[in-house]
Amino acid sequence: MPLSRQRRFPRARSSVAAARTFALDTLTEWGYCDRRDDVRLCVSELATNALLHGVPPGREFCLALDADGPLIRVAVRDSGGGWPEVARESTEECGGRGLRLVAALADDFGVTADNPGKTVWTVFKIGQSGPEGGRPSHGSI
Numbered sequence: 001m002p003l004s005r006q007r008r009f010p011r012a013r014s015s016v017a018a019a020r021t022f023a024l025d026t027l028t029e030w031g032y033c034d035r036r037d038d039v040r041l042c043v044s045e046l047a048t049n050a051l052l053h054g055v056p057p058g059r060e061f062c063l064a065l066d067a068d069g070p071l072i073r074v075a076v077r078d079s080g081g082g083w084p085e086v087a088r089e090s091t092e093e094c095g096g097r098g099l100r101l102v103a104a105l106a107d108d109f110g111v112t113a114d115n116p117g118k119t120v121w122t123v124f125k126i127g128q129s130g131p132e133g134g135r136p137s138h139g140s141i
Contacts (some may be wrong), residue, residue: 003030003067003068004064006027006065008062009047010059010060011051011055011059014028015061016051019076020043020044023065024040030067032126035072038105038124039072040102041102042074042105042106045098048098049098049099050080054079054080054117054118055078059079064076071125071126074123075119076120078117078118079116083118084120085099106122107122107124109121109123
């Protein structure tokens with residue numbers, strides 16, 4: 001049975017840490033322990049990009065997590081304009097590497113147009129789909 005949870009976060013610096021905590025707490029509750037570091041980094045990057053480039057003043061962004069067997073989908077939706085692009089590698093730029101990192105860590109990555117705004121999403125494949133009910137295993141003890 002697929003699992004799903006989402007939460008809105010205000011346009012504030014503290015929302016990046018809150019989004020990371022929400023994601024990791026949710027995955028732990030669901031029993032997904034593999035690739036936590038990859039998910040944490042991607043949530044940080046997507047939330048930061050939403051705050052810097054996508055969330056208009058006075059608005060929020062939404063972080064959604066979906067799990068179905070061996071797949072975890074992380075999606076960040078904002079209502080701002082613009083379209084995120086993976087930056088070319090450059091040794092002279094101080095920023096612009098976030099989506100390159102996301103694309104490298106995730107098993108799939110993309111952007112979907114919304115009205116208004118867009119959703120930037122990633123998919124992670126977990127090592128095992130888990131026992132009956134579609135819930136992942138915590139491993140053997």
